[in-house]
Amino acid sequence: MHELLKLKESYILAQAMGLKSVMATVVDIEGSSYRRPGVRMLIFENDTMVGAVSGGCVENEILKQSQSVLLDNKAKIMVYDGRYRLGCEGVLYILLEPFFPDAAVWDAFENTLQQRQSLKIESFYTKTAGSHSGLGSVFHFEGNQFTFSNTQLDKSLPNFIQLLKPRFHLIIIGSEHDAVQLCHFASLTGWEVTVVASAKDYKTKANFPGATRLVHLSAEEINTLSIDMDTAVVLMTHSYVNDLKFLVGLKNKQPAYLGLLGPVKRRNLLLNEFFEYTESFNEGLLEVTYGPSGISIGAETPQEIAISIIAEILSVIRKKELMSLKYKNSAIHS
Numbered sequence: 421m422h423e424l425l426k427l428k429e430s431y432i433l434a435q436a437m438g439l440k441s442v443m444a445t446v447v448d449i450e451g452s453s454y455r456r457p458g459v460r461m462l463i464f465e466n467d468t469m470v471g472a473v474s475g476g477c478v479e480n481e482i483l484k485q486s487q488s489v490l491l492d493n494k495a496k497i498m499v500y501d502g503r504y505r506l507g508c509e510g511v512l513y514i515l516l517e518p519f520f521p522d523a524a525v526w527d528a529f530e531n532t533l534q535q536r537q538s539l540k541i542e543s544f545y546t547k548t549a550g551s552h553s554g555l556g557s558v559f560h561f562e563g564n565q566f567t568f569s570n571t572q573l574d575k576s577l578p579n580f581i582q583l584l585k586p587r588f589h590l591i592i593i594g595s596e597h598d599a600v601q602l603c604h605f606a607s608l609t610g611w612e613v614t615v616v617a618s619a620k621d622y623k624t625k626a627n628f629p630g631a632t633r634l635v636h637l638s639a640e641e642i643n644t645l646s647i648d649m650d651t652a653v654v655l656m657t658h659s660y661v662n663d664l665k666f667l668v669g670l671k672n673k674q675p676a677y678l679g680l681l682g683p684v685k686r687r688n689l690l691l692n693e694f695f696e697y698t699e700s701f702n703e704g705l706l707e708v709t710y711g712p713s714g715i716s717i718g719a720e721t722p723q724e725i726a727i728s729i730i731a732e733i734l735s736v737i738r739k740k741e742l743m744s745l746k747y748k749n750s751a752i753h754s
Contacts, residue, residue, distance in 0.1 A: 421533075421539065421584045421585065421586060421587045421610075422587055422610025422611075423459070423460065423471060423610070424460070424529075424539075424584060425533070425587075426470065426471065427443075427460060427461075427462050427470060427471055428526065428529065430462055430470040431462060431519065432526070434462075434464045435520075439464045439465050439466055440464070440465045440490050440518070440520070441462055441463065441464055441465075441518070441519040441520065442462070442463045442464075442486040442489045442490055442516055442517065442518060442519060443460060443461075443462055443463075443515075443516075443517055443518075443519040443557070443568055444460060444461050444462075444463060444473060444482050444486065444498075444514055444515070444516050445458070445459070445460045445473075445514065445515045445517075445543055445557065445580075446458065446459050446460075446473050446512055446513070446514055447513050447514070447515045447543050447545045447580040448512075448513040448545070448547065448580065449510055449511065449512055449513070450510050450511040451510020451511055452510045454474050454475040455472075455473055455474060455475075457580055457582070458541075458580070458582040459471075459472070459473045460473065461473050461479070461482070462519065463482065463483055463486040463490075463516075465490050467483060469482075469483060473512070473514065474502075474512070477502060478500050478502070478512060478514075481498070481500060482498065482514065482516070485498045485516055486516055488551070489516050489517065489518060490518075492551075493518045493569070494518075494551045495515065495516060495517035495518065495551065495552070495555035495556050495569075495571060496515075496516050496517075496549075496550055496551040496552070496555070497513060497514070497515060497516075497545060497546055497547070497548060497549050497550060497552065497555065498512075498513075498514040498515075498516055498549060499511065499512070499513055499514075499547070499549040500512040500514060513545065513547055515543055515545045515555060515556075515557070517555060517556050517557060517568055517569060517571070518568070518569040518571070519568050519569060520568075520569050520570075521559070521566050521567065521568055521569070522566050524564075524566065525559055525566040528559070528561040528564050528566070529559075529561075531561075532561060532562075533586075533587075536586040536589075536646070536648075536650070537562060537586065538583055538584060538585050538586065539559065539560070539561060539583075539584045540559075540560035540581060540582070540583050540584070541557055541558070541559055541560070541581070541582045541584065542557065542558050542560060542579055542580070542581050542582075543556070543557040543579060543580045543581075543582075544556060544557070544573050544574055544575060544577040544578070544579050545577060545578060545579070545580065546577055546578065547578075553572075553574065554571075554572065554573055554574020554575075554576075554577055555571070555573075555574070555577070556568055556569065556571045556573045558573065585650070586612075586650060587610060587611055587612040588610075588611045588612070588650055588651075588652070588737070589611065589612045589613075589614065589648075589650055589651040589652070590602075590603075590606045590611045590612070590613050590614070590651070590652050590653075590654070590733075591613075591614045591616060591645060591647065591651060591652070591653045591654070591675075592606075592613065592614070592615050592616065592654050592656065593616045593642070593653065593654065593655050593656065593657060593663075593666050594616070594617075594654075594655070594656035594657040594658065595615060595616075595617040595618070595621050595623050595627075595628075596656070596657075596658055597722055598656060598681075598722040598725060598726070599615060599628070599656055600627065600628055600629070600722075601722040601723050601725070601726040602654065602656070602722075602725075602726040602729060602730070603615055603628045603629070603630050603631050604628075604629050604630045604726070605723070605726040605727060605730055606630065606726075606730060607629070607630025607631070607632075608630065609730060612632045613628075613630060613631050613632050614631070614632060614633050614634075614635060614645065615628050615631050615633070615634045615635070616635055616636075616637050616642065616645075617634060617635070617636050617637075618636065618638070618657075618662075619636045619637070619638060621636060639662065639665035639666045639668065639669040640665075640669060641669075642666055642669040642670060643669055643670070643672065643673065647670075647673045647674070647675050648674070648675075649674065649675070649676050650676065651675045651676060652675055652676055652677035652678075652679070652733045652737070653670065653673075653675045653677070653678050653679070654678075654679040654681070654713055654729060655667065655678070655679065655680050655681065656679075656681045658681075660686065660689075660690070663680070663681075663690060664690055664693055664694065664697070667680075667690060667694050668694060668697050668698055670705065671694075671698050671700075671701035671702060671705065672701065672702050673702065673705060674702055674704050674705060674708075675705075675708060676708060676733075676736065676737050677708050677710065677732075677733050677736050677737065678705060678708055678709045678710065679709075679710050679711065679713030679714070679729060679732070679733070680709065680710070680711030680712065680713055681711070681712065681713055682711070682712060683712060684711070684712065686711075687711035687712065690711075691706075691709075708736070710732060710736070713728075713729050713732065714728035714729045714731070714732050715728050715731050715732045715735070715742055716728075717731070
């Protein structure tokens with residue numbers, strides 16, 4: 421969802437400049453590939469590109485192949501065989517199609533983001549290179565469909581369906597310098613980031629690059645936030661008392677991950693007092709509580725600590741054991 425959001429922002433800017441656009445989508449692969457089917461990039465008629473579908477060895481060829489689509493508005497299939505070239509690519513089947521969806525698509529897209537709903541994109545393609553009638557893609561929103569252009573799609577063709585889940589949501593409770601860095605790196609990862617500051621805090625959203633929103637909430641108000649299994653929460657107020665209050669406020673929530681800053685001794689004290697202050701709580705919350713938050717990479721600076729925390733969250737939500745890829749014998753993306 422994050423990549424599509426970035427493409428949307430670039431498309432709207434290009435449209436305001438009167439530039440035509442082509443969407444490139446990897447719809448199928450054979451063999452090894454740097455990216456998976458469903459990755460996209462936009463090509464504009466001023467020869468600029470946004471996004472990437474590989475490690476960098478395919479994009480220039482996509483730019484060349486897109487010129488005919490810009491000229492005649494006809495979708496085509498590009499087949500890129502990287503097996504005998506430098507790099508790690510297999511065979512990529514890339515759909516190049518005119519991109520000028522109905523303006524209403526962006527209202528539906530914004531509503532999908534706000535409601536944290538999923539979005540489906542369906543692409544119809546063939547594995548034969550060149551222009552063919554009926555090629556193209558369609559957005560499927562709840563109750564609405566929008567094609568990428570006004571092309572008539574041939575739904576008898578093979579199709580690639582991609583389900584885009586809502587962006588992962590990180591809630592950072594705290595507003596000190598390390599919270600700024602965690603917010604920044606999480607946003608680069610593509611996550612939606614909510615920063616929770618105290619009511620007396622003077623900071624604004626502008627103090628947190630990449631933040632989706634900044635809210636000023638007390639511990640008693642924290643349960644007003646929407647927290648689900650696509651949400652991680654990190655407590656980093658740098659106040660033991662405030663961390664305890666917020667922890668109690670979260671007692672009935674079920675995030676995918678709850679991180680506590682500080683050493684093991686501090687974590688144990690927090691949890692012991694949490695048990696004293698709460699008669700009942702969601703036991704599942706303790707199962708996803710990690711403290712000290714982060715993986716052991718020797719992190720010292722706020723930036724390194726942020727990377728450590730994000731890496732641990734990713735390993736938890738994707739159910740992956742931490743290991744160096746050097747020792748992994750199976751496929752990288754497995």
